[in-house]
Amino acid sequence: MLRLLKRNRRTTSEYIFDNINILLMIFICFITLYPIWYVIVNSLNEGMDAMKGGIYWWPREFTLDNYKAVLSNEGILTSFGVTVAKTIIGTISHVFFTAMVAYALSRKDLRGRNIYMFVGIVTMFFSGGLIPYFLLLRDIGLLNNFLVYIIPALFNFFHLIIFVSFFRELPTSLEEAAKIDGASDLKIFFKVVIPLSMPVIATIALFQGVYQWNDYFAGVIFVNDADLQPIQTYLYKVVAESSSNQMMVNAPSGVAAKSLTSQSLKLATMVITTLPIVLVYPFLQKYFVKGMLIGSVKG
Template sequence: MNSNLSEKALMAFIYSSLFVLMFVTLYPFWNAIVISFNTGHNTALGGLSFWPRDFTMKNYQVVLRDSRLLDAFVVTALRTVVGTVLSIFFTSLFAYGLSKKELIGRKYYMVICVITMYFSGGLIPTFLLIRELHLMNTFWVMVIPGIISVWNMIIFRTFFIQLPEGLEESAKMDGCNHHGVFFRIVLPISGPVVATLSLFTAVWHWNSWFDASIYITNPKLLPIQTLLSNIVNSNLVSESSQFLKQTTVKAIQQANIVTYRSLLMTTMVISTIPVLVVFPFVQKYFSKGVLVGSLKE
């Protein structure tokens, strides 16, 4: 009887702890959603928690009609798609080569790759390199520098090493070369690891802001996270209400409905939605894909 009570008490403690953890994790995002659907002047009164007191869609209307924010969303979407596809392609191709035991200098190449995970050239040398390559103020400055991920390469390589050698041998007997084996045999059966690393890479590109803040000065090339970071840092506080100032007098009179904070929260919510939509479709690959990196050669 005592053991049953102890077990029930332990389970109650575990579930209570998990509930508190879930609440602490989800509440900030939920509060941002509530603020985005609440009028700005009402939010300024404080005490807003679980539900909008003065519901409005004006915040979303302003954000979705602001060409500056729409341009940032387009740039971010293009960066995420192009950057993810190129990164997964070249990283997996690189990992496939390093997974071959007959590759001369294989361990030497791996040591060089691992060193880059701990040491870099530094911010200033990297900036000078980017400038000399004429990548400043271009879309590709957000894609090319991160096209190879050593961490993802190690996970890919570990996964490729675990594949049965008979698959490649039978393909080569049928006339396939290394490229044919990779594209026709290896890559199609690497769904779990490709899906998992694709999501990780896509989330990284979608949330990345630091590189664009350094290498890009053209406002039309800024991704949404960099633009949002500038707003948070109050560098664009005056620009955040630029839309209202350039519209009609009626819009100016309604400025108390749409405020800097309400626009900020609305932009944050919109920029988070794509990741939340994609995540459930690849969640089933996580258990198998993530554990691949823990396997040893």
């Protein structure tokens, strides 16, 4: 018993080390979360009063006028709908298309499999550049088209590698039994492989869903139609002050326009555009870690 107590008793150096780690983690959490809290607090404060500064922890003059002005703008509601649509459609199509390609490349009897993998790896490090990419999308008619968010994002080679690593670990006896029963490769993929691959599918869906939600670049470069631009592109315009002044002019009745500033509207727009993914991400973060480990260790 005495030996056990001695083993469980921490030394002074271990105690100091643990407390330093705790303090360090608290500090890292603070510097990570405080900027988000600062944006939220100032977005809930009256705009003219916020320009005086000195607001760090709580709103000095609480108001929801900033959010009323932002949400009353039809542009942000339309952009929000575009973002939701492209996130759902883009994620589902990306997962199934990449999974089908990965399933084919995971088969050892596929001719030229090593060549395809080599070419895919090269594309991870080298690209043709933005101008050839723009010209390509223009020639196939994707400019100012909702499909510009979907078709170019159907495939990602890094996600394919994760899929391939997972598919290679599936028991081959299951596929052999399905083939004996007369199942085709397509039926095996949907009836056998997909049900067994839900962990990796959830991982890739989360990767792609976060990307689709946060992507603003496609809307800036390839879409000029305001009705087809996602909410992150709308946020980009607000930050660039091309839309915030218009929201101040078109403030709804009941909102004191004098209390609105371009800065307060920017902060409120930032909160609205980022809040959904910020709320969802912590609950799904474990899938990111699991996705990075899939296929790395064989049982």
